[in-house]
Amino acid sequence: MSEPGNLDLLSDDQFRERFRAWLAANYPAELRQDSHRPFRRLRGDAAVAWLRRVQEAGWRAPAWPREYGGMGLSFRKQLIYHEELEHAGVARIIDLGETQLGPTLIQCGSEAQKAHYLPRILSCEDVWCQGYSEPGAGSDLASLRTSAVREGDEFVVNGQKIWTTHATDSTHIFTLVRTGKFAKKQQGISFLLIDLQSPGITVRPIVNLAGEDEFCEVFFDKVRVPASQLVGEIDQGWTVAKALLGYERIWIGSPALAGKALELAHTLVRELGLSGDAGVTDRLAQLAADLHDYRLLYAEICDAVADGGKPGPEVSMLKVYASELLHRLTEFNQEVAAESGGIVGDTRIGGALTDLHWQLMMARPVTIFAGANEIQRDILAKTVLGLPAEAAAKSQIKN
Ligand SMILES: Cc1cc2nc3c(=O)[nH]c(=O)nc-3n(C[C@H](O)[C@H](O)[C@H](O)COP(=O)(O)OP(=O)(O)OC[C@H]3O[C@@H](n4cnc5c(N)ncnc54)[C@H](O)[C@@H]3O)c2cc1C
Incomplete structure (x- = not known):
């Protein structure tokens, strides 16, 4: 049914x-x-x-x-x-095969790549992680140095990726690698699919502040990758990787996480007997009003896309606002919980069982991944507000 x-x-x-x-x-x-x-x-x-x-x-x-x-x-x-x-x-x-690689292959992959990989993504036979960032190449991703040198029918890959989410749970990694040197550093980057079982790959987990081993470093030492694993044209990987960014920022801007944090805020205020404390309820009302406004903005942008529009640079606003509201909400929850807010692990507050430290720490990186908020502000300043580069830089500093 x-x-x-x-x-x-x-x-x-x-x-x-x-x-x-x-x-x-x-x-x-x-x-x-x-x-x-x-x-x-x-x-x-x-x-x-x-x-x-x-x-x-x-x-x-x-x-x-x-x-x-x-x-x-x-x-x-x-x-x-x-x-x-x-x-x-x-x-x-975090199912990057479905949300990122699949749509990229559908748009830019060869028929053989689509036929092989798409069904394996859907059945979870292959589980993918994203290998873009490197030490020294995060916001400035085009500075990446992991190299892929063509030798006959193969590329030989050397270098290191970092902050690779869930690499230890994955079977494959889609990467941006340097295949050529040009005056513009965005050129000469290629999009390469790599089996994590290939000889020469080492995956090392990194534990984050919430205690989760969710990131990894991935090292490549003379890893041989069949040339058929190149997606799109050689040296054109930047264009391939950017194809889906607008839609990604819409989903990342969802008000859902902030909504969950606000629900918990109401529960905590009630359970802690703070409903009569004007200082607390003023702050809670402000947070609730901000989330309400944000939901309206999110719905407006989603409606425009649903009516056939393409997500424009203004979607950067969503990610900035939603992630910073989540920071404020998780900070509020920790503060009102007073000494309980300092406990690492589960804590009972009245009738509610919760883990405030984990939530606070898991909210922190949302302003960093998928394009740090400072970078999103820069995009907004230049492309939405039309500020000249110098004024955009000043407004960046003020923010
Ligand atoms: C939870 C999480 C998951 C991630 N998962 C992955 C993943 O699966 N795969 C992957 O490849 N990467 C992943 N990343 C990495 C992420 O893409 C980078 O952390 C991000 O691009 C920022 O790069 P960076 O850490 O090198 O910081 P940097 O780029 O060094 O930035 C440091 C600070 O300087 C600011 N800054 C940098 N440049 C400018 C500028 N031009 N103007 C103003 N301010 C600037 C930044 O905003 C930031 O506050 C993940 C990161 C996080 C936090």
Whole structure:
């Protein structure tokens, strides 16, 4: 009953109802996000098991065209899909094969690459991580130095990637590597697919401040990669990698995480008996009003895209505002919890069981990844406000 069926025949409301029913019947209750784990994520075997269930039932890859095994949903139905995941408390999964590599291959990959990799992404036979950043090449990504030198039918790769999320859970890595030197450093970069089992690769986990081993360093020592693993043209990887950035920033700007943090804020104020404290309730009201405003802005931008617009540079605003609001909310939660806010691990506050330190620490990097907020502000200053480069730099400093 709650399988997708013929999507073309479903209204948006029917689609919502059907997906909601399927999630209610199928998502394991013990894995739900709740006030204890409002930002809960799934990774490794648990993530693969859930994604396979989603795939078998026909609910996987909402944005992929149907000819490649996706659901081919309109942008509006994709929004509903994500809203329903949040509504059901489905834990977040970083599935870069589905969200980044698949769409990139569909747009820029060869027929052989599409035929081989896309079904393996959907079935989770291959799990992908993103190898872009390097020591010295984060915001200034075009300075990357990991090299790929062509030798016959292969590239020989040497260098190092860093901050590679979930590399230890992954079977493959999609990388940006330097294949040539040109006056403009964005040229001479290529997009290469690499099997993490290849001889010469070492993956070393890094534990973050929340205690999660979610990043890795990935070292390449004379790694031989078949030339057929190049996506797009040689030296044109920058264009390949940038193709999907606008849509990525829309999803990253979702108000959902801030919404969960606000729910917890209300619970904490109630459980701590602070509802009569004007200092606390003023701050809470300000946060709630800011989230309300942000939801309206998010809906406006999403509506424009759903009506056929392309995400423009103004989507940088979403990521900046949502991530900084999340900082403010998690800081508020920690502060009102007073001494309980300093506990690392689970703590009981009245009737609520929660882990405030983990939430505070997991909120910090949201302003850094997918283009640091300072970089997004720079984009906004130049391309949306039309400030000249010098004025843009000054406004950057003020912010
Ligand atoms: C949680 C998380 C997950 C990540 N996952 C991945 C991943 O899977 N794969 C991957 O490749 N990378 C990943 N990254 C890396 C991420 O892309 C980089 O951290 C990011 O691009 C910033 O680069 P950096 O850390 O080198 O900092 P830097 O670029 O050195 O920046 C340091 C500070 O200087 C500021 N700054 C830099 N340049 C300018 C400028 N021109 N104007 C004004 N301010 C500036 C920055 O905003 C920042 O505050 C991840 C990062 C995080 C935090």
